[in-house]
Amino acid sequence: MKVCISCEDSKKAEVKETAKSIISADILKIPVSESGELPATHWFCCLTCNDEMYAKLLAVQNHTTIEVSDPKEFLQKWNLKIIM
Numbered sequence: 818m819k820v821c822i823s824c825e826d827s828k829k830a831e832v833k834e835t836a837k838s839i840i841s842a843d844i845l846k847i848p849v850s851e852s853g854e855l856p857a858t859h860w861f862c863c864l865t866c867n868d869e870m871y872a873k874l875l876a877v878q879n880h881t882t883i884e885v886s887d888p889k890e891f892l893q894k895w896n897l898k899i900i901m
Contacts, residue, residue: 820871821884821891823849823861828880839873853898861897863888 822844824832829845836844842864848857866874874883884891892898 818866818868818871818885819863819887820866820874821861821863821886821888822874822877822881823859823891823895823897824881825859826857829860832877832880835877836874839876840870848900849892849897850900851896851898853900855900857900859897861888861892861899863891 824845833843833845836842844862844864845860847861848855848859849861850856850858864870864874871885877883882895886894
């Protein structure tokens with residue numbers, strides 16, 4: 818399943834640190850904002866994972882939005898655009 822994750826810029830370091838102890842994937846590497854321009858207001862990633870990994874990811878959910886979703890649909894739903 819595809820799992821999309823986003824978090825506010827101010828929470829990125831904390832979420833990444835927590836995630837390191839849970840999964841081996843490096844998350845939240847894509848800068849996003851409502852305008853699609855800097856500065857990044859949020860960080861985003863999409864992972865392919867199984868049910869076990871998804872359950873582990875939910876441990877960082879208090880500072881993130883985590884949904885099983887297509888990346889384009891997720892970004893559109895939350896009004897975020899990738900910063901190029």
